Amino acid sequence: MTELNTLWLTETIRLREAHAGPLEDQEANRLARSAGGDLPTRIQRRALWLAERDGLSDALKHWLQGARLALLVLAVLSVISGAGLAFAALGDGQMPVNVFWALGSLLGLNLILLLSWALGLVFAGEHGASLGRLWLWLSEKLARDAKAAQLAPALILMLQRHKLNRWAIGVLVNSLWLLAMLSALVILLTLLATRRYGFVWETTILGADTFISVTQALGALPSLLGFSVPTVEMIRASGDAALNIESARQAWAAWLVGVLLVYGVVPRLLLAGFCLWRWKTGQASLHLDLNLPGYAQLRERLMPTSERLGISDAAPEQLHRVESGVSDQQSDGALLVAIELDDQRPWPPPLPKNVSNAGILDSRESRHKLLEQLSRFPPARLAIACDPRRSPDRGSLALIAELARSASATRIWLLQAPPGEALDAERLGDWHVALQQLELPFADCAPLNWLETGHD
Template sequence: MTQLSPLQRLWLTETVRLREAHAGPLDDLEANRRARTTGGDLPARIENRALWLAERDGLLSAMLHWLQGARLALLVLAVMAVVSGAGLAFAALGNGQTPVNVFWALGSLLGLNLILLLSWVVGLVCAGEHGAGLGRLWLWLSEKLARDAKAAQLGPALVLLLQRRKLNRWAVGALVNGLWLLAMLSALVMMLLLMATRRYGFIWETTILGADVFVAATRALGALPNWLGFSVPTVEMILVSTDSSLYNNELVRQSWAIWLVGVVLIYGVIPRLLLYVFCRWRWKTGRDTLQLDLTLPGYSQLREPLMPSSERLGVNDSAPEQLHHVQAGQSALQTDGALIVGLELDDQQPWPPALPASVKDAGILDSRESRQTLLEQMTRFPPARLAIACDPRRSPDRGSLALIGELARSAAATRVWLLQAPPGQALDADRLSDWHAALEQLGLPFAASAPLNWLETGHD
């Protein structure tokens, strides 16, 4: 199984829970058995059960596709942020043919950013939860770019999982502030490039306000940048910037340019950077405390199947309606040795066959107890090669095929041996064809001869 982070394991577990809540309990007999064999406390067993079901039913691959879509969506949003930031700088400074109104330029660069920043902070403090448009857009893009129908179940599961610790606000906060940080950095870099390659003059204009208002505003906005080393225009420079014949002075232009860069850095870039770091810290701290809520519907009824007060042997559940394609070698344990087993053979089929010394005989599975015992042993000690001998005179019922699938999933490689009919009897062609079709559906190789050489050496 793909190595998953703790958050991804919890995410898949929550997805399986929601799926069972809407569609009913899944066929989980084998998943429960594997979870019990793995051991651990109840949350660990619930996780292991859910991960096995998620891999079997395609939810694991759907999550990986969803994550790929999420990364691609994030890249798209990042490119949009960079382009938008560069556009802000172009809109604020123009082409250099006309003087730049410093306060209009400042409003273009910081106005929308500061308004949305304040609304985000107010929503976080007052409402606790907030619906960030960028967050919803990212989730929507992630699902669209995943291109997997099963990925539709993953988004709601992730949202519900994070809401329990109120981590949505910090995840979305890191996304929103990170994208705005990119936009403001892009605007700042583009400003510097434009100022380095074009000649800009700066003015300010008013009809109803006095010059002292602009002097006070300029000095106030420049206080923090000045503390960090950015120069602030003097009162004389501010006053002469209303005169179109004087604003073009080299020293005045440079002073305004440095002031504008400093203000954008201090009031545009740094607040977003600090908020991004803070949201990331809260997200990582909260993420490490996430755990299963065992009081939720769907988890409480798993206690008895996964941590039974008394172990029951045998298989009590009916055979599944759908056979899942077998993927051999799913066990994380080391596989070793070769094993042969007979499935519900009668006295007319001699057993065991003459076996090489390295091949072990697991006997004939003809009862619930024998099946469960062998499955438990193979879960703990999976063989490298497994041969299952079947009598094709019997019909391939769903229960037998489900058992064959369970056995095959516990071995690194499996082959099915369809025995010849006893002397004086003939195999029914239609029934044999049913066996071939069923085993092909399971994806298991089969043959009419004993695979003894393969069992002993690993090849034919």
């Protein structure tokens, strides 16, 4: 994952907690602390874990796919628009082409919007946001993921904070207009190569000298690149009717192509490159702003001056699939642990020599201590003993999931009822359903042979 995507997900988690309240993050904080690093690194690791757990990482992948598809749609529209400008400028060849009317069709809208974007960049830095909003809206619609709706506001705020939004929009706007101008240039060359056009200029209030001056001024830069400019005699003669000589038609066609290239394509190409350069340099300087609301509260939890447990947040509405983050190379040994057993049950049972006993987790302190130990020394096999006479509350299931993620392989041991008692069938069924949702194997017999040898 890129640094930009990491900061993006971190900002998304911050905004989510700012609007909906703190997330259940005890395991995320513990893993971030155990990984070490400075505070920004721990905040990002915490955010990445929460994003992976809550599906935001997948939503980001869907959003990026939608963004690429939206960009493709806008690019196709730009190509079609550029082609339309060229067809509108030259027509079907049945009538002479008014050179300045054609020039206005090819460059007028482009130059007006270019000037407007430049003024907005200087004075506000926000001009062109309508096209950016269109792209964001299309990206969200094409992503088809409800959770992706949280990503766009986080991206906008993050870019605005570092003043990168103007350059991101600049790359988008100028690149799309560059495509339009290139499309217009290609169609213009195609039409000029396959049809015979005559060129005229017409006016009621301006004189011929004005058109001569404007034509030569516009053709000065293209002439440096080798494009021909009509002579004074050709320009004067074209005011009465389209000249029926080959050299005049070629001169006007070369002048029109050169003006489009120099004043339409080249400025957009240079501006797109400049905005891309500013975007790349600004993106490299992106960092986490610890002064933002929400990050200051994480300092004590992620870099505590003294270890404390804090307060448990409300349990999540649904159980998340358990996927171990521990490989076989990282883990070693076997461990048996029990959750909230009463005094009537003798514990632990006789264990093989290579199986360790983690005791009974009946307090917040014992749970925290074991989880911290497992983060440093994850076991290869973990058996968790549970009393099915108790209801499978969300707190116990969250603890089971957290323990299971700390081991390479986990099995749940649903203990038999003490002599003279019977298990409640409905409550036992609730345990089965909950453990099936967590995708953890369970049985009512002691998995001691599996703990000792790794197989039944």
